[in-house]
Amino acid sequence: MGNDLLLHICCAPCGGGCVNRPEMINPERKVRLFFSNSNLDSAEEFERRLACVRQLAEFFRLDLIVDPYDHDAWLRAVDGLESAPEGGDRCRKCFEFNLRRTAGEAAGKCAFATTLTVSPRKSSKVLFEIGSQWENFEPIDFKKKNGYLLGTRFAAEQNFYRQNYCGCEFSRRSTDK
Template sequence: MQLLCDIPSGTEVLVHICCAPDASYGIRALRDRFEVTGFFYNPNIDPREEFRKRLRATLDLQERDPFPLVVGAGGEEAWEEATRGMEGEPERGRRCEACVRLRLRETARKAAELGMPAFGTVLTVSPKKDAAMVNHVGCQEGERSGIRFVEADMKKGDGYLKSVRASRELGLYRQSYCGCRYSINGMKNGGSVRESPR
C-alpha cells in the first residue's frame, strides 16, 4: 500500500468497505497506522442476495480479525438517481465515479456524525478501480465535508495479491463483479460470471 497523505499516525479513520476481500488486506494495512473503524455502505450492490453475501462475508472477516464495524443502510434511491442516464457507461467511467462519490460522501457524513476526523476506503485494492479517480473523489468529498480523506493506492506493494491470499486463507466469499447490475451485465457480455468457492 502506498499512502499519499500526511494524516498523523493514530488518527481515527472511518474506512468504507466495499467487500470483504478488499477489506481483508485494506483494513489490516490501515490499522498499522490508524485507529480504524469499518463502514459497510454499498447501495449499488445488486441483486439483494449478492448484497447479503457481501455483508455476511464482511461480518465473517470482522469475527476472524476483529475491528469495529458500522453497517450503513438505505441509499438505493440515491444511487439510482446518481447513476441515471449513465447505464451504458463502461466500467471505470462516469457511472463508477458517481457511484464512488455517493459512497464516499456518505462515509464522510458518517465519520462527522461519529466525531472522526478522517475517512478512507478500501476500493483502491481492486484492479477494477482507478485509484487516481477514487482518491480525487475522496479528496473532493473531504473538502466538501471538512473531514480529511486518507489517500492511498492499496494496489501498490502487491496489495491486491495480498488481499487474494488473505481472503482465501480466511475462507471469505470472493465475488467476480464490482457490484451493480450494470457491472454484472458487463461481465456476462464480456466474460464469465463466477463465484469463487469459500
C-alpha cells in the same frame, strides 16, 4: 477531530488486502469499518458480501458500521449513465456516492479512506480526485505493497465469497456478455 480512521469497505476480499498490513495495525489509531454499498444490485448480494465483511471484522477485532442499503438512491445518482462502460462516468458517480456517505459518517469525528483503491480495476487517481473534496479524506493507495494479492490470498484462506462482477446490475450485464 481524533486520530481514528473510518475505512469504507466494499467487500471482504478487498478489505483483507487493506487491513492486514502493518501500517493499519497501530495501537495509536483505531480503525473502524464502514460497509456502505448501495450500488449492489440486490439486497441478497448486499447481505452475502456483508456476511464475509462481518467475519473479517471479527477476525481483526474491528468495529463495523453498516450503512443501510438504499439502491433506489444509488440508481438516482447514476441516472442516465446506465450504459457507460465500467471505469467510466457511472463509476465516478458511484465512487462519489459511497465516499459521500462515508464522509457523512466521519464528519467531525475522524479521517476516512476506502478499500476501493486496492482493486486493479479501479483508478486510485480518480478516487483521490473525488475524495479531495473532503478535507478529512486520506488518499491511501492500498494497491501498493501487493495489496490486491494480499487480499486474494487472505480471502482464499478464509474461504470468503468472491464475486465475479463489480456490484451493480450494469456491471453484471457486462460480465455476463
